Amino acid sequence: MKMMKETIVVKIGGNASDNLPSTFFEQIKTWWSMGKRVLIIHGGGPQISEWSEKLHLDVEKINGVRVTDPETLDVTKAVLLGLVQPKLCQFLANSGLPVIGLNSSDNHLLEGKYLNQSQYGEVGQVTHINSKWLSQELENQIGVLAPLAQTKDGHWLNVNADTAAAKIASQLQAEELVLLTDVPGVLNSGKVVPQLTETFANELFQQHVIKSGMMPKIKASFAALKNGVHQTFITNDLGRPGTQFQYVEK
Ligand SMILES: Nc1ncnc2c1ncn2[C@@H]1O[C@H](COP(=O)(O)OP(=O)(O)O)[C@@H](O)[C@H]1O
Ligand SMILES: CC(=O)N[C@@H](CCC(=O)OP(=O)(O)O)C(=O)O
16 A cells, blocks of 8 residues: 655745754755655745835734735735745755745636635635645655635735645645744743643633734634644754644534
8 A cells, every 4th residue: 555645844934944044954855855845835925014004005913813914915925936935946956955936827726716815815725725736746746835815816925924834734634734933832821832722822822922923823723723734833943843834623
């Protein structure tokens, strides 16, 4: 019987992608040499905000989700697909890894629907993934995928990269989802919470300890575990586990 290859999904936030340490490349190489499939979903939030400001567009986020009017959607596409993704692909290729940049227009890779158009504008969530094609692509190369989806009738949608990564990891039945960011894990009184249950996460939400960009990460991490991903972590270093999520089935 042919064994299913394990899949690892790593989401890299926009802050993290500019300063990837050598441990990042070492760990990706280790997984690759062990025969695992590796998919990287990249963010680029700070870069989108920087370019929006340069172009005198308003920057507004609600609970970590960018309010995206049609002009901001154009900037988002240009920044993610023209700046952030090629830079990451270049870093990976320079370290000797086979790599392919991917986006929703490759063979209907990510289909989506609007989240709440009156509140967020051109923002969506991923509803369907061409996982058969994606799995085949990941046999021979590391995928680097942007968090943009398209509706059935072809409208592009800006998707939060953490939410997209969780959905894609679930669809691929990934062994592991790592959200790589600029903090060493979920922090409470300055210390990393090593194991986070949903009950404790809700307490931290209510105490406003978990805020802003950390909110979609926490929701995405539990959603991934509930939908079949085996392990989920938030860290700033692939060599350290940071916060591991604990999902207790009710
Ligand atoms: N409890 C918390 N622990 C750690 N970081 C938190 C917490 N609450 C809010 N944050 C913020 O979340 C940020 C990470 O989210 P974000 O900036 O969106 O990162 P990324 O670009 O990696 O997606 C941290 O830099 C920190 O400012
Ligand atoms: C809808 C929405 O908020 N989309 C995100 C997509 C990029 C992202 O998530 O980047 P980080 O992972 O670096 O935050 C945004 O426009 O910022």
